[in-house]
Amino acid sequence: MIGERIKSLREKKGYSITKLAxxxxxxxxxxxxxxxxxQNNPSLQVLAKIxxxxxxxxxxxxxxxxxxxxxxxxxxxxxxxxxxRDAVDEGMSSGDFRALKxxxxxxxxxxxxxxxxxxxxxNIIILHIDH
Numbered sequence: 001m002i003g004e005r006i007k008s009l010r011e012k013k014g015y016s017i018t019k020l021a022x023x024x025x026x027x028x029x030x031x032x033x034x035x036x037x038x039q040n041n042p043s044l045q046v047l048a049k050i051x052x053x054x055x056x057x058x059x060x061x062x063x064x065x066x067x068x069x070x071x072x073x074x075x076x077x078x079x080x081x082x083x084x085r086d087a088v089d090e091g092m093s094s095g096d097f098r099a100l101k102x103x104x105x106x107x108x109x110x111x112x113x114x115x116x117x118x119x120x121x122x123n124i125i126i127l128h129i130d131h
Contacts (some may be wrong), residue, residue, distance in 0.1 A: 001037075002037075002062065044058065
């Protein structure tokens with residue numbers, strides 16, 4: 001599984017096995033062994049180097065069902081660039097963006113009714129069992 005994921009990501013990036021081996025600082029034969037599942041227990045240090053150059057993370061390579069990291073360029077279209085430029089022009093700092101990201105991640109903006117038109121919801125479930 002690790003080898004298949006590495007090979008798939010390597011090919012998507014257009015890297016030869018030699019190119020990725022050079023970037024990650026591992027031998028071409030060792031990388032080939034990993035990709036062909038001959039070596040199915042590479043060290044975490046090797047996986048970290050490979051993951052870095054494939055723009056992913058070790059968790060994905062190890063079989064977690066997380067998607068690989070997405071490049072900012074793949075996500076930010078002109079509308080996003082415009083929104084970010086406006087925010088920076090209006091004085092938002094990188095710390096403000098981080099705080100906003102944490103607020104969105106925590107879902108407090110939903111729970112505290114900070115979204116106009118959204119009702120505050122409850123996580124209470126009532127279960128009724130008839131005997």
